Amino acid sequence: MKFKLFIVVILLSYSNLFSQDSNFNVELNYPLPIDDNFIGRNYNGIIEAGLRYRFVNTSILNVGIALNSGVLKNTNSDNEIGIDVTVVSVQPRVFAELDIEALPSFHPSVALGYSYMNFKSKNFSDTSVEDANTLDSKNGFNFNFGIAYDITKTLFIQAQYDFVKLTVNNGVPNTRYNTEVNMLKLGLGYRL
Template sequence: MKKIISSLLLFSALQAFSQEKTSIELNYPIPSGDNFISNYDGLVDVGIKYRFSDKENFAFGVSLNANYLTYDEPDIGFKTKNYNFQPRIFGELKLKGIPRLHPALGLGYTFMQFSTTGNGNTGEEIISFNESESLSGFNFNVSFSFDFTKKMFAQVQYDAIKVSNTPEGVPDTKYNTTANFIKLGVGYRF
């Protein structure tokens, strides 16, 4: 029975991939704007998209991106790691005049996990720090991809995140409740 179920799952996955409905992406995330994440260094962003509706002029689908950023505070000696998970739905236009260009809009939610560690000297005392914090909020995405070949593409994306759960004691200002990314990358369609 396990072999039959495994075979069916494998067959279903191969069917989905063979219809060019799935793509994977590798991006470089660049924090942008005047907000709490702007001092972070982006390291990597990976994503997967699945188009469940593919019409003549547009496609609709779901996607999931995960990215990793870091921030070092050398004066105090702290290092923060930030992991973001971004599930979303998206709509992609098919331009008849420029068939290799694919503009898309996405709407989803972002889950942000921060982990700060370090030992440092503030000038008044020596501090040892090991703390985690979670934030989340709605995510709006605009992207443009350009096909190099039928399978390979390059893309640029802009993500705007509106944080909905600021920590206690943090002022509810635009600086503390927004995060923006520009992502540059490449992808492959199955």
């Protein structure tokens, strides 16, 4: 595993030699639920990975597409009903990123997209439950804004805020608690 990680770091380090001013970047974030709702009360962030591609580059604005995928976890020791739940989210988006001449190391951005959240349940502590492995999906509109700060020409740190407005299934109350997800994401990125 350490060898594979070493190879990835070496390849990323040398990618700049072959692609000057590439339009791609990769990022790793820590997703932190920050609201009093069903996600904020019950789940902890594990990791999120993302890829961005800029297809419009001007002196002040970059526009592109992004794809992020993250994992949240709730173990049966963390909740009252005794169940392990893993949430895997996928977020395709369109983004716009500013290049401010007076602040060349700062890059604020906004993004619009859609979020797909898959909830995988297992390990029910109640042994009377026959089907202990279940899968549920929720999805909805996603709004994101953030800021990145360049550490070097290729390496940056970032903070992002995500708002997701989920649709609810029949029988689930259409309340803010059940439909609005707020996340703070802190991470590190690398321009390829």
